[in-house]
Amino acid sequence: MKVFLVAGELSGDRLGGALMEGMRQLMPNVEFAGVGGPLMGAQGLESLFPMDELSVMGIAEVLPKYRHLVKRMHQTAKAVLDWQPDVLITIDSPDFCLRVAREVKAVSTIRCVHYVAPSVWAWRPKRAQKMARSVDHVLALLPFEPPYMEAVGLRCDFVGHPVVTEPVASAEEVAAFRAQHRIDDAPLLVALPGSRRGEVGRLTPAFGEVVARLKQKKPDLRVVVPAAAPVADAVKEAVAGWPHAPIVLDPNLMGPEEGLAQKRAAFAAADVALAASGTVSLELAASATPMVVAYDMSWLSWQIMSRMALIDTVTLVNLVSETRTVEEFLGPAFQPEDIAPALLRILDNPEAQQAAMALTMERLGKGHEAPGLRAARAVLDGLGA
Missing domain, CATH: 3.40.50.2000 (Glycogen Phosphorylase B;)
Known part of the structure; x- marks a missing residue:
């Protein structure tokens, strides 16, 4: 199985690393490609370009880097289409990731999973409808999010937040x-x-x-x-x-x-x-x-x-x-x-x-199965694997 992942910042890298580890547990012969940081790299990902180029927040802050971000978006979408993975998993950073998904979906039937439901409950609620045009499946970190995604016809699984499995100092x-x-x-x-x-x-x-x-x-x-x-x-x-x-x-x-x-x-x-x-x-x-x-x-x-x-x-x-x-x-x-x-x-x-x-x-799921493994299980279930 071939899995292409895209993460744009440190929190996404952490989610991606745990998801990749979970997928290896469930399907040891999985192959990875995409964009990520050190934790995803530790799971075998060779990043297409440095992830921190995408770590920009705020409308005014994005504008000076907009042309470069668009170039990276097209580069990423092309890499997906060239590699033809079984699934594209975009992780958080919705302004970048969902544009990549949209470009991929426009010319292919590659299944797209977005990890971290966009906060439509906080602002820009119409994003859920727009997202449904290019995403097949959403993995949610917060327990109250699935109904917002399901209301527009998206499959959405609450998989727990990775913070609940991270060690705490003694x-x-x-x-x-x-x-x-x-x-x-x-x-x-x-x-x-x-x-x-x-x-x-x-x-x-x-x-x-x-x-x-x-x-x-x-x-x-x-x-x-x-x-x-x-x-x-x-x-x-x-x-x-x-x-x-x-x-x-x-x-x-x-x-x-x-x-x-x-x-x-x-x-x-x-x-x-x-x-x-x-x-x-x-x-x-x-x-x-x-x-x-x-x-x-x-x-x-x-x-x-x-x-x-x-x-x-x-x-x-x-x-x-x-x-x-x-x-x-x-x-x-x-x-x-x-x-x-x-x-x-x-x-x-x-x-x-x-x-x-x-x-x-x-x-957030403390005491339950690790979120990375739950997320991997949900991805594979969506693929019928």
Whole structure:
């Protein structure tokens, strides 16, 4: 069996790697081709081009790179058609991936599966109808998503979220992390300014102002910044201007396993997190680390997206648990003088989010079959294999 996969960012690479591992378990002779990152590479994928070329978010941010992205889209679709796989699996990054699927479907009958249902419940609901013209099957990460896809005639399987199977640091690993970095019993903030260069550039200066305000109230506060590998240098450069130097975890200076272990330990060791909006909120929830979510974007992107939004929260912990326990500071509300007090409130009352985080993990499939294997099983079932 031949499977062509396309992922456009780190979260998609993680999903793709787990799916590929699951497919190998169920069908050992499977062949892979496509676009992906290091985790998909570890499963045998030779990426058509570097995945991080596609890791662009925000309308204003995409425009300068639009022509290059279109070129990569055509290149990817041609590679699919030349290889003639049994199935094309596009993973998240819908603005790129669904265009590839549409181009492939226009001239072939290759089955197309899209992994991660687009958030039609959040904005642009008509995407589900457009998607149904070029996609045969959707794999959903969130339990409330299948009805939105099925309403337009798409097969959609909830396969669980990979965060529920990822290891969490033990008490011993947390103690070792604090000792290694000489944190001891000091309060610890984990700062997560995103995995894209644009995010790092926008968010990090304000995060530094938040840290400065927190240090005025908590002089012994320590800060750790686990950097994503593609933006580690940018993160180090950006935090160099912070008034209090944080501990930066650069995975490029560690082996893959050590890098992941250090990140897990940082999450579990932290008393509170300041995080960019995204799936990282689920990783923090898995570690039972209370958080505040803060995110900014260009004025144009905010004006467009805020007018199209159908929901009152973007944080997945809030959405999955059907609560609003995680405070958000988005767009115009992205103000250090408001974010810092919210973090202090969490430091004083960390139990406030515990029930919501536990419920989120349960609803995402904790304790069930691994999502990568469930996703692989759903793909093969759709193929009749």
